[in-house]
Amino acid sequence: MTTDQDIDLAVNRAVLQARNVAVTFPARRGRGQARAVDDVNLGVGAGEILALIGESGCGKSTLARVLVGLIRPTSGTVDYGGRPLGYRGAELKAYRRQVQLVLQDPAAALNPRQNVFDAVAEGLRLHGLRDQLTARVHAAMEQAGLRPVENYLARYPHELSGGQQQRVVIAGALALGPSVIVADEPVSSLDASVRGEILKLFLDLRDRLGLSAVVVSHDLGLAWNVADRVAVMYLGRIVEIGTVEEVLITPQHPYTKALISAVGSTGERPHPLLMGEPPDPTRIPSGCRFHPRCPLRAASGERGRVCDTIPLPVLAADAGQRQVACHLAEG
Structure with a gap:
């Protein structure tokens, strides 16, 4: 069981950090520039599972792709092992061995013409790691829970269940010996009966490999089941971050409270639900970007006017302590 002290220590020796990362997509079709990620700081410690939570369209997947080097940020840096990520060929290739992406749809991630052995071995071959290839593939499949390995090697994706396909994708990532996995909605396409198995696998990998x-x-239940810490993202910004108990049992930001209300309140009184739809990222509101939908702002009268015009500070988000970006949140 990971303790608060363990988490603090892990964050203080963060292996992967986004520092003031912003991603702005260019104007197109008569619309202005879209700020998909806006001045985000985020760190994950050694042996830590960090859940990044938010509604669809809040910038989570864009940030995930920045973290694995698939998108170069408009500004800011990604640091790995205390050094900024370089985007030149050899440097980026070496980085991607250490930080691997797992996508939400395993069927789309797998080549239907490749059997399991070749799917798991693909990354090793791309990186020129052909020495002891078979042993590496078998070890990765074992780690991903594809046992006995011999039963899966010659099978093709259509012969596997959704959960088995996701394990193959995870095995392909593990074969390269990464220290960090970035998993984008890793169980959203799976049946409820197998989601728990894949989440347990992430916990096992953390405990056995220090991954x-x-x-x-977008699933708060997933965060509760696997995460050490939770970062809540809204319209390109981190608005609350802390341990899973802090954020999900005693949320402070009204957006976090509203997300929790959508799946059932954790407190004695239900939190107000969200109002309306998220704003267009090409037209981010002034002041607090959440204020047009904020139940707390609506109930605060004159006191809430500060939310309309005064910007909120950017959260450090890697300082190992609870942080909330809200003018009205109770500290």
Whole structure:
């Protein structure tokens, strides 16, 4: 069981950090520039599972792709092992061995013409790691729970269940010996009966291999089951971060409270639900970007006017302590 002290120590020796990362997509079709990720700081510690939670369209998947080097940020840096990520060929290739992406749809991630052995071996071959290839593939499949290995080697994706396909994708990532996995909605396409098995696998990998993970999801239940810490993202910004108990049992940001209300309140009184739809990222509101939908702002009268015009500070988000970006949140 990971303790608060363990988490603090892990964050203080963060292996992967986003520092003031922003991603702005260019204007198109008569619309302005879209700020998909806006001045985000986020760190994941050694052997830590960090859940990144928010509604669809809040920038989670874009940030995930920044973390694995698939998208170069408009500004800011990604640091690995205390050094900024470089985007030149050899440097980026070496980085991607250490930080692997697991996508939400395993069927789409797998080549239907490749059997399991070749699917798991693909990354090793791309990186020129052909020495002891068979042993590496078998070890990765064992780690991903594809046992006995011999039963799966010659099978093709259509011969596997959704859960088995996701294990193959995870095995392909593990074969390269990464220290961090970034998993974007890793169980959203799976049946409820197998989601728990895949989540347990992430916990096992953390405990057995010391693997760190950033798990992207809109599902608060997933965060509760696997995460050490939770970062809540809204319209490109981190608005609350802390341990899973802090954020999900005693939420402070009204957006976090509203997300929890959508799946059932954790307190004695239900939190107000969200109002309306998320704003267009090409037209982010002034002041607190959440204020047009905020139940707390609506109930605060004159006191809430500060939310309309005064921007909120950017959260450090890697300082190992609870943080909330809200003018009205109770500290």
